[in-house]
Amino acid sequence: MKIKSIRGFHDILPESIRRWHFIEDAARRIFELYGFSEIRIPVLEFTDVFARSLGTTTDIVEKEMYTFEDRDGSSLTLRPEGTAGVVRAYIEDSMHAKSGISKLYYTGMMFRHERPQKGRFRGFYQIGAELIGPQEPASDAELVTMLWRFFEETELTQFLELEISSLGDQNCRPQYKEKLVEYFTPQKNDLCENCQRRLQANPLRILDCKEKKCKEIAAEAPSMLDNLCQECENHFNAVKENLTAVGVPFVINPKIVRGLDYYTRTVFEVTTQELGSQNAVAAGGRYDGLVEELGGPDIAAVGFAMGIERIVLLQEKAIPKGFPKKVDVFIAHLGDEARKAAFPLAIELRQKDVSVEMDYGNKSLKSQMKRADKLGAGFTFILGEEELEKGVVKVRNMNESSEEDIKINEVVDAYQKFKS
Numbered sequence: 001m002k003i004k005s006i007r008g009f010h011d012i013l014p015e016s017i018r019r020w021h022f023i024e025d026a027a028r029r030i031f032e033l034y035g036f037s038e039i040r041i042p043v044l045e046f047t048d049v050f051a052r053s054l055g056t057t058t059d060i061v062e063k064e065m066y067t068f069e070d071r072d073g074s075s076l077t078l079r080p081e082g083t084a085g086v087v088r089a090y091i092e093d094s095m096h097a098k099s100g101i102s103k104l105y106y107t108g109m110m111f112r113h114e115r116p117q118k119g120r121f122r123g124f125y126q127i128g129a130e131l132i133g134p135q136e137p138a139s140d141a142e143l144v145t146m147l148w149r150f151f152e153e154t155e156l157t158q159f160l161e162l163e164i165s166s167l168g169d170q171n172c173r174p175q176y177k178e179k180l181v182e183y184f185t186p187q188k189n190d191l192c193e194n195c196q197r198r199l200q201a202n203p204l205r206i207l208d209c210k211e212k213k214c215k216e217i218a219a220e221a222p223s224m225l226d227n228l229c230q231e232c233e234n235h236f237n238a239v240k241e242n243l244t245a246v247g248v249p250f251v252i253n254p255k256i257v258r259g260l261d262y263y264t265r266t267v268f269e270v271t272t273q274e275l276g277s278q279n280a281v282a283a284g285g286r287y288d289g290l291v292e293e294l295g296g297p298d299i300a301a302v303g304f305a306m307g308i309e310r311i312v313l314l315q316e317k318a319i320p321k322g323f324p325k326k327v328d329v330f331i332a333h334l335g336d337e338a339r340k341a342a343f344p345l346a347i348e349l350r351q352k353d354v355s356v357e358m359d360y361g362n363k364s365l366k367s368q369m370k371r372a373d374k375l376g377a378g379f380t381f382i383l384g385e386e387e388l389e390k391g392v393v394k395v396r397n398m399n400e401s402s403e404e405d406i407k408i409n410e411v412v413d414a415y416q417k418f419k420s
């Protein structure tokens with residue numbers, strides 16, 4: 001049997017990796033400007049870390065986690081997201097004792113056993129950021145602004161919409177849930193089987209159901225935004241004001257529910273019309289109870305994560321040409337002596353930060369020039385018998401198709417001068 005990759009998992013090949021680097025570099029640059037530092041956490045955690053964080057009635061915990069028993073019988077899970085692990089590390093390393101504010105970002109692979117489709121994988125990459133400590137709305141606004149700045153920097157805002165809402169807190173959400181139960185119960189039999197079950201366990205989830213009938217019923221359901229307590233309303237208003245003050249465009253979508261249970265107050269999603277049903281490119285929100293829930297002190301937090309595969313798909317639309325790898329110099333050589341002279345020249349150039357390619361054998365000049373073209377070389381250095389005899393290199397500027405003979409021991413300096 002031919003070996004192949006697991007369904008829902010994919011390779012990122014060299015021809016697209018530069019898109020990934022562009023995205024990751026932009027994220028790092030911007031996040032660092034906003035005071036965030038990278039944290040690297042394990043891909044594997046005790047199952048409890050996720051079950052307690054994400055909520056036992058969420059789709060992820062109910063049916064999407066890669067969970068297995070370790071040799072000692074403990075239950076382990078491949079991380080389906082990054083927040084739970086970051087909070088686990090935050091508590092374990094007593095970060096709260098070191099600073100009142102922790103700004104952490106991470107990138108890495110996440111694992112969810114979902115049905116694969118365009119933009120949805122079982123093994124996928126996220127870049128995420130968590131701002132742990134402050135509870136003020138200015139911190140929500142700063143985080144969302146940072147996310148939007150990232151999308152501006154990567155030239156993707158043309159495809160995107162920022163949707164925000166509030167899910168209330170432990171004061172107002174329970175009453176709202178009751179209102180939902182009251183609203184949905186008379187129509188219970190018209191809801192899908194899942195939602196009938198959700199009605200008791202987690203009625204908010206009904207608002208997020210993709211079934212047509214449930215959607216129709218949910219359209220008229222009471223809105224969380226009409227049921228916020230005064231503190232939550234003030235918080236939400238302040239977040240909106242702060243975003244408006246710095247020109248971050250947003251729309252209010254009271255239907256945002258989020259697929260994880262740890263959220264309180266602000267929630268947001270960055271969505272696109274370009275990717276079919278997998279329309280969320282980034283998402284997050286405030287989760288003020290999670291640190292305490294996992295055994296730490298009562299500390300507030302807000303964060304987001306974005307899906308890199310989806311961002312790459314959008315970038316393919318924005319920048320179809322991508323970022324092809326180009327070599328600075330190709331050295332074409334003819335004959336054994338020329339090849340021997342070319343090798344140290346290549347090494348010396350690379351030492352000076354010039355990228356160089358050359359053939360290892362004795363190919364024809366024509367085939368070497370073809371390769372130089374394919375590699376997008378800016379210059380080709382030609383070293384034939386004649387050049388060797390004269391002690392020169394024929395330097396061809398590939399863009400201008402001009403040629404010049406330069407002494408072999410001066411060519412590195414000449415190239416560097418020309419480039420600067």
Ligand code: HAM
Pocket residue numbers: 080081082083112114119120121122124125126128129130259260280281282283284285286287302303304305306307308309310
């Ligand atoms: P999430 O909404 O589950 O949130 O995922 C965040 C983003 O990851 C999504 O908007 C999407 O772009 C990407 N994503 C999710 N699932 C898949 C998949 N199967 N294939 C490809 N991309 C996917 C979280 O994970 C939270 N931890 C975000 C957060 C951080 N909230 C607070 N802090």
